[in-house]
Amino acid sequence: MKKFQKVLLIALIFVLAFTTFAFATEGERQIQPRTSEPVVTSANPDDGIMPISDEVPVTTGTEEMPEIIYKDVFRFDEKIEFNDLVDGNAFLFGNTVHVSGEINGSAYIFANEVVIEENSYIYHSLYVFANKITMNGVCYDLYGACNEFQMGENSYVYRDLNLGCASVEILGYVNRNANIATDSLVLNHPNGATILGDLNYTAPREFVIDEQAVAGTTTFRLEKEDTEKVETFGDILYDKVLEVIFIFVVFLLAMLLAPKFVKRSGEYAFSLKLLHALWIGIVATIVLFFLDITLLFLLPKLAFVTILLTFAGIILTAPVFGIAFTSAIANKANMNNFGLKVLLSLGLSVAMILLVSIPGIGFIFGSAYYILGLGFIVLYLFDGERRKGKKVPEEKKEEIAKPEETK
Secondary structure: OHHHHHHHHHHHHHHHHHOOOOOOOOOOOOOOOEOOOOOOOOOOHHHOOOOOOOOOOEOOOOOOOOOEEOOOEEEEEEEEEEOOEEOOOEEEEEEEEEEOOEEOOOEEEEOOEEEEOOOOEEOOOEEEEOOEEEEOOEEOOEEEEEEEEEEOOOOEEOOOEEEEEEEEEEOOEEOOOEEEEOOEEEEOHHHOOEEOOOEEEEEOOOOOOOHHHEOOOEEEEEOOOOOOOOOOHHHHHHHHHHHHHHHHHHHHHHHHHOHHHHHHHHHHHOOOHHHHHHHHHHHHHHHHHHHHHHHHHHOHHHHHHHHHHHHHHHHHHHHHHHHHHHHHHHHHOOOOOHHHHHHHHHHHHHHHHHHHOOOOOHHHHHHHHHHHHHHHHHHHHOOHHHHOOOOOOHHHHHHHHOOOOOO
């Protein structure tokens, strides 16, 4: 159960980071303020649009019409009472989040307790990670990870319900399928629970499911107990080989797509700029951390971009370290053959992984890869000579490639 929730959490974060923002387009129902609860008409869930009954009265007159927000909304607070009309997506982060508005897009909610009120309407998908989720409103698809999930009698999921929760109680209406991983499942048809599609659930034991509550088929999968897997030598070797391949592939791509960076980073590695890269890497790490935290509160939309760039930089720092020293060694040895450079890169990649795998001190090498790799990247981006198109003087090249022999 815990493993499933972790996987679902990662999926939620991934969707939050990489999803395409949804805006109202021609052919979609435009958001309008309501004076009563939404009524959903019957329609094909595969059409991709969640219909709203034309019988629902809407307000007329500018004095009664709430303001519609025509952009994505980001909220960070201890307690969030969200009753806005949004033509875009909503990103809500807090301790308690209550949603009673309308969102003509998707909602992404991270909180301790989340309540989707009866008068709320989410035209696209709802993604929730919380300790407790109470669903009384209407949404298109619902993806949730929590300890306790309650779906009220008046709630409506227009398409699929996807949950990874310790306990689940469904009294509402699911127009298509329900996919659930849980330790406890209550599906009470007399109180209104209806699943028009299939019910697929994974649990430590099989539950008694009211046949009238599920129109399709009910599929039970026994949850296997988590057992401590002993990592074999083959498993360790497989992981290390993948790490070597990653560094090696990045190096090859850099040689083909960014030869100037490969050459320039090699010049940094065997010069006094190596010390500059070390200090710059340390400072850049601190600056990026505080920049991401600050933007998260002041400009959250921009913060997602900077956080993604930070993670991308972290992933690439080790390969950049390998690129710099491969290029430096190749230059020092006057190695111009592409094949020899490839073999050198492969050998250095293997050496890097072996060093970082040494128990007790491997983290020191890993830290060096990260700090120097980040330093090389920043040096290259702010290299005045490179940006002005100037070449390194020949005497400097000779000094870098062939250090003075000690007398």
